[in-house]
Amino acid sequence: MLQCLSNSEVKNNSHVIFALNYLGVQLNPHCHDLGYKYILLIPDANWVKKLGDEHVNKKGQLVYVDGKPLFSCAQRYWRSELSSVGMDVLHVLDALYKHSNGKAVSESWQIETLTAIFDVSMFLLELDIGYAHKNLRFLEKCRKNSVDNLTRLGKQQGIDF
Incomplete structure (x- = not known):
């Protein structure tokens, strides 16, 4: 869009x-x-x-x-809205994943959640709207942690990346 x-x-x-x-x-x-x-x-x-x-x-x-x-103005508006809502979604997904850590949840649920975290964080990074340093660090952390955890889960299932 x-x-x-x-x-x-x-x-x-x-x-x-x-x-x-x-x-x-x-x-x-x-x-x-x-x-x-x-x-x-x-x-x-x-x-x-x-x-x-x-x-x-x-x-x-x-x-x-x-x-x-x-x-031009509509594009700025939609970038801002997508960024704001996306950050809210990412915070919720991150909290859900952290809350489930160590609990009896299926690997499938973990993989889906981590994949969603990765997808949302990449989408927001690609928006490139000049995030505040704190938000940029959070996005990078979510992206990196999702990749690391997906790799770990994949290795547990015998999948090499």
Whole structure:
């Protein structure tokens, strides 16, 4: 979705349509009349303030914005949201795994949990949004520990990596 937002191509792209609809943005069917492509249905939303007044235009009751600043702002918004939710998910997964350590849980459950920790931590690292040092250390620790523990579990089952 984030890559789709970087090229501003809306037509027939369900990811971009979802991302914009969620933010209350609608493609202007009369863009040739006004010179702007997108209508802001919720012009006082917090994320709109980050667009800056120079990119937001009004004509009567309608508020419009050009595509390039809109897509840039939408991409920043979604990166921030995905990062925030992803960090919350990662903290929960990490706590679940630590809580289960030493308890009678199946290796299958451990492998699934560690794989989820690895996947989420890699996704967040690839977002590359300039995490605070503490968060970056946590992401790296989760990634490394999940690989180490998956390797250990694999060796216990006779699987070489």
